[in-house]
Amino acid sequence: MSFERVIMEFMTSDTTARMLRLLSLLQTRREWPGADLADRLGVTVRTIRRDIDRLRELGYPVDSTRGHSGGYRLTSGTDLPPLLLDDEEAVAIAVALRTAAGSGLSGVEETALRALAKLEQVLPRRLRGQVTALQTSLADITWEDRGPRADPALLATLAVACRDHEVLAFDYTTRQGAGAPRRAEPCHLVASGNLWYLLAHDTDRDDWRLFRLDRITRAVPTGRRVPPRPVPGDDPAAFVAARLSAAPTRYRAVATVRAPADHVRARTPGLATRLRPLDDRTCLVDASDDDLPRIARTLAGLDADYTLDAHPEVLHHLRRAAQRALRATTA
Numbered sequence: 001m002s003f004e005r006v007i008m009e010f011m012t013s014d015t016t017a018r019m020l021r022l023l024s025l026l027q028t029r030r031e032w033p034g035a036d037l038a039d040r041l042g043v044t045v046r047t048i049r050r051d052i053d054r055l056r057e058l059g060y061p062v063d064s065t066r067g068h069s070g071g072y073r074l075t076s077g078t079d080l081p082p083l084l085l086d087d088e089e090a091v092a093i094a095v096a097l098r099t100a101a102g103s104g105l106s107g108v109e110e111t112a113l114r115a116l117a118k119l120e121q122v123l124p125r126r127l128r129g130q131v132t133a134l135q136t137s138l139a140d141i142t143w144e145d146r147g148p149r150a151d152p153a154l155l156a157t158l159a160v161a162c163r164d165h166e167v168l169a170f171d172y173t174t175r176q177g178a179g180a181p182r183r184a185e186p187c188h189l190v191a192s193g194n195l196w197y198l199l200a201h202d203t204d205r206d207d208w209r210l211f212r213l214d215r216i217t218r219a220v221p222t223g224r225r226v227p228p229r230p231v232p233g234d235d236p237a238a239f240v241a242a243r244l245s246a247a248p249t250r251y252r253a254v255a256t257v258r259a260p261a262d263h264v265r266a267r268t269p270g271l272a273t274r275l276r277p278l279d280d281r282t283c284l285v286d287a288s289d290d291d292l293p294r295i296a297r298t299l300a301g302l303d304a305d306y307t308l309d310a311h312p313e314v315l316h317h318l319r320r321a322a323q324r325a326l327r328a329t330t331a
Contacts, residue, residue: 018041018043018051019051019054019055021040021041022037022041022048022051022052022055023055023060023074025037025040025041026062026072026073026074027074027118027121027122030073030160030164031065031071031072031073032071032072032073033071034048034049034071034072037072048072052064052072060074061074061075061076061122062074062075063075074121074122075121075122076121076122076123076124076125093119094116094119094120094123094127116155116156116159117156117159117160117163120156121160151213151214154213154216154219155189155196155213157219157221158186158189158198158213158219159189160221161186161219161221162186162187162188162189164225165185165186165225165226165227165228166186166221166222166223166224166225166226167183167184167185167203167221167222167224167225167226168183168184168185168186168200168219168220168221168222169181169182169183169219169220169222170182170184170216170217170218170219170220171216171217171218172211172215172216172217173215173217174215175290182202182204182211183202183203183204183222184198184200184201184202184203184209184211185200185201185203185226185229186198186199186200187199187200187201187229187231187236188231188236188240189213190236190237190240195212195213195214196212196213196214197210197211197212197213197240197244198210198211198213198216199231199236199239199240201229208231208232208239208243210240210243210244210247241274241275241276244274244286245274245286249288249289249290250289250290251288251289251290251292251295251310251311251313251314252288252309252310252311252314253286253287253288253289253295253298253299253308253309253310253311253314254284254285254286254287254288254308254309254310255284255285255287255299255302255306255307255308255309256278256282256283256284256306256307256308256309257282257283257284257285257302257304257305257306258281258282258304258305258306259281259282259283259303259304260277260280260281260282260283261275261276261277261283263303263304264283264285264302264303264304267301267303268301268302268303274286274287285298285302285306287299292313292314292317293317295310295314295317296317296318296321299318
């Protein structure tokens with residue numbers, strides 16, 4: 001069915017708002033019981049069945065399971081569901097989302113990952129191949145060293161697991177180099193500087209843990225879903241910031257910046273989890289890290305004067321970098 005026909009069907013229907021909301025609900029979870037959909041939309045289960053049939057007539061691939069109330073989920077079909085996208089546009093957007101998500105850029109947040117999870121959920125198999133091929137051909141283009149890069153496919157898997165509250169099994173390598181299998185309930189994905197972290201509840205240790213994505217391998221959804229688990233303090237960003245600040249690093253580097261926290265945050269969003277306001281005019285930025293060049297890049301991005309409390313090796317590295325820059329600009 002052409003997109004124009006779909007639009008006309010929606011526009012001439014008295015149930016437009018409900019149908020669009022139903023579509024939105026189907027995209028937010030892997031499967032919905034019919035009774036839950038009926039309760040969310042304030043209609044009967046029979047009405048939900050009619051609306052699902054209507055969506056199928058419009059070309060949306062909705063699977064159903066038998067039972068008292070029945071269950072529904074939006075799946076990938078033989079063709080891309082009617083959207084404001086053609087095949088080329090869908091492939092371009094999927095590649096762009098994957099590339100941005102895996103680049104380590106701090107501007108990419110959970111909203112982009114949710115969009116990637118929704119798109120890949122309904123992307124036809126023939127287009128998935130095009131996305132993978134394009135992504136592979138672009139993977140070797142590196143503009144600058146941004147440190148460990150997050151795997152876009154892993155990001156998509158974790159985003160879906162966070163959305164569906166599905167327990168994951170994966171292998172994890174610690175900072176000491178030891179590897180071990182882990183099982184965890186994913187909660188949030190957080191970008192800090194050039195690194196991505198998974199905030200999850202470790203089921204074996206019965207405690208909250210932060211997992212660096214570049215140290216996760218062989219992540220496999222278990223099919224076991226659990227109720228959402230509230231993060232201590234009900235603020236995931238603050239919880240992650242506290243854990244990162246407390247985590248041991250090889251080199252200490254803490255800057256007292258002569259600018260409001262909001263000013264620094266707006267210009268350097270990647271520091272969100274490592275920035276703490278001191279008063280209306282100053283803030284603290286924790287640039288501590290295991291990598292000296294990464295510390296230098298973090299401090300160079302500060303758009304204000306600052307004083308520095310740092311390990312002697314950090315100060316030596318910064319002085320050498322400053323001297324090289326000075327020689328280059330005065331030669």
